Structures are given as C-alpha cells and as structure tokens.
Amino acid sequence: MRKFAAVGLVAALAGAPVMALEYEPLVTWAEANAGGTSTALYSAIAEDNTAYCALTLNNSPRFTRVDGLKNPVRTTTELVSTPQWIAAASATTTANINGVTTMYGFSFSGEYLQFADAVTDGIWRVHKNTGDIIPYATRAQIKAHTGMTGEASLGTGGDTAPDGEYAFWEGTSKQILKTNGQGTLITLIDQNTLLSLGGVGCTSIGYDAFGNMYWTDNGTDSVYLRTADGSINTVLQPWEISAVTGNSSINFKDIFPAPDGLVYFQEQSSAHILRFSPDSPATTLEIYLSAQDLLDGPSGGTNVYQLSWYDGRLAFNVHATTGAKGLYVVVPEPATMGLLALGGLCLLRRRSR
Numbered sequence: 001m002r003k004f005a006a007v008g009l010v011a012a013l014a015g016a017p018v019m020a021l022e023y024e025p026l027v028t029w030a031e032a033n034a035g036g037t038s039t040a041l042y043s044a045i046a047e048d049n050t051a052y053c054a055l056t057l058n059n060s061p062r063f064t065r066v067d068g069l070k071n072p073v074r075t076t077t078e079l080v081s082t083p084q085w086i087a088a089a090s091a092t093t094t095a096n097i098n099g100v101t102t103m104y105g106f107s108f109s110g111e112y113l114q115f116a117d118a119v120t121d122g123i124w125r126v127h128k129n130t131g132d133i134i135p136y137a138t139r140a141q142i143k144a145h146t147g148m149t150g151e152a153s154l155g156t157g158g159d160t161a162p163d164g165e166y167a168f169w170e171g172t173s174k175q176i177l178k179t180n181g182q183g184t185l186i187t188l189i190d191q192n193t194l195l196s197l198g199g200v201g202c203t204s205i206g207y208d209a210f211g212n213m214y215w216t217d218n219g220t221d222s223v224y225l226r227t228a229d230g231s232i233n234t235v236l237q238p239w240e241i242s243a244v245t246g247n248s249s250i251n252f253k254d255i256f257p258a259p260d261g262l263v264y265f266q267e268q269s270s271a272h273i274l275r276f277s278p279d280s281p282a283t284t285l286e287i288y289l290s291a292q293d294l295l296d297g298p299s300g301g302t303n304v305y306q307l308s309w310y311d312g313r314l315a316f317n318v319h320a321t322t323g324a325k326g327l328y329v330v331v332p333e334p335a336t337m338g339l340l341a342l343g344g345l346c347l348l349r350r351r352s353r
Contacts, residue, residue: 021289023297026310027051027066027327034076038062043106043115044317044327045308051327052079052113052128054102057320061085061100063113063126079131088133089120092140104157104204104254104306109164116154116168123154123166123179136166137179145185146173157204157254162211169202169215176202176215188213189226197224197234204265208257212278216252216265223255223265223281240282245270256307256314264288264307264314271302273316288314289330299323 032041038055045052051066063080089097101118108114112125114136123137142152150172158168167178167188176189194200199220206214211228214235221238242248247270255265257278264275271291277284294302301323308315314330 020296021293021333022331023328024331025298025326026315026329029325031066031074031076032064034064036060036062040320041317041325042319043102043306045106046310046315046327054100054106056099056101059098080126080133092122092135092138093120105159106306107160109160114160114166116158118155121152121154136182137185141183142170142185146170148173156202159205159207161207162209167205167213174200193232203252204255206255206257214255214257214263216255218252221250235281236285240285241267244274244285244287245272253304254307258309258314266304299326299328
C-alpha cells in the first residue's frame, strides 16, 4: 500500500494541469517608505532577515533598511536621508541633484550596497549598517578613463561581479566598463566588439557566481554572454524570444542569473518574466511568471524593475505606476510542493521500516 501511494502521487502530479504561478509580498511600500515623501521604489534586495530599498522621485531620494523579515515585528531604519544623499552626490558633480536612479543595479559588495546612479552618472557604495556613502567611481573619473569629450552617461543597469567590482554600460563611449578599485576602471567590452555583434547598446547586466556576465541589448533585441575567460557569445536572438512571448516587439528590463542555475529576465513588451538554462538557452526558454500572473497577484501590476533572489525563490520589486509598489517573492511552484510531499512520504516509509 505504501508503494502504491507514492506511485499514485507521482501519477497525479504528472497529470495535473499547469497552474498559474503565484507570488506574495516580502516588503510592502508602507514598510519601505516608512512614512517618507518618496514616491517610487527603484530597487530592493534582501538577504537573511533584512531588506534594502532605494527610493526616489518627488525630490526625496532615500535609502531604507527593513529588519526582521522573518520575525513577527519588523522595523524600518532610514539608512540614508535625502539631505545626506544630496550632499554626498552634489560633491561629485555640478549637476542639480534631486534624486537617485539605481535602475536595475542595486546589489551587494561585501558590507556595501553598490549601484550605478543615472542622476550623478557615477558608481556608489552605501554601507549596509552605517549608511556611510562612498563615491566609488565618479562621472569625472569615468570620463577620464574613456577619453571622451562628452560627459559620462549611466542610464541602464549594471551588476556586481563575484570579485566585488561593478560592471556597467557607459553610454557616451558606448562600452561596458568595470571598476577596478575605488576611482579606477577597466574596459570590459569595447565599442568595436559590441559593433561586431550587431549593436552598441546595453540595457541590463547580470553576473552568475562563476564570473560569467550576461547582458541584454534593446537595440538588437538579443541576449549576450561574456564568459569568465573573456569569450563572447550571442545567447538568444529576437526570433527565439518572440517565439516564446508571441510578441514581435522586445523590450528588456533586468536580467538575473540565479543561484538555481537558470537565467531570468523580464521582457516588458509582453510583461512576462522568462527564464532559460545556460546549457541550451533557445530550447529551454520559457515564461516563468506571465503578465497575467503578475496582474492577478498582490501587486496588480507589471512594472517590475529589479530581479533578485531571497530564501531560495525569485524576488522582484514593483517600481510604480502599474501596481502596488513593494518587494515580492514567488511562491514555490505546485510541482515543487508536490515533490516535497512525495519526499515526505518516502521519509515516513523509511522511518516505518
């Protein structure tokens, strides 16, 4: 009877219809904003029992920390106030600073939060506990490295590499650069190399744990890979993506190589979150969280900005305008839950012997 029960469960799982994927709030807008006058959640990431949020717009750029994610009671701390950010940012540029735009690049580097800011066009670090602000690579330092006459332009996403340094797209020189210690940079992929791929753009960047860097380009509508040894490949081409989304228009947002070994990205024209296996991207590309899943869930919107990982699950923040702002996590898939149940039955069987 015990053997029959286990086989019956497997058969039930195999015959079960595909169910819509669900997600749930991890940090609400009320917790992230904590009564402040900020109006948008540009980035949010979490680890262990704490989440970090980058808020902006309405002249209220701030960073907050939400502690106690796994506790009955949570607390929100203003890590960096609006005056503190404006003072630090204004010291690096002559531009009028009234915001912070982290786009899709809010990530961890040791004890710091690290990101590219499209307002100051610089790379920044903020200490996770003290809120100390470090201008890691300024607009002037980036301009000096590229040798361009125009000012540096950092308007898209970047990511922290396994070595703790930050890779990002510089739009004036049209290159992918990487920090190499505070105030110094290297050119990771030059303009000519990008041209050889058919474009000179970059929308988002994501590193896996092995140093492989994926990036998307809204000009070529393709996904690319720079391996840890420096070789460069096209991973997904537009017709391969459209075949899955059913939409001829492609508009990338964040890309995220996750700890589960898969690569996730959002395609905003269809509003789906997709994923693929690096071993065979085109044949494994699938819709992971559909636009309808997003609309039916607690955010009620599709304006996803940053993809991340928390507690073994995909996480993402909803920025503004098309849904309830906040940081969300995907509920484990029904098949996964079924396999966990099967594992539990097997364990009970072993214990009963």
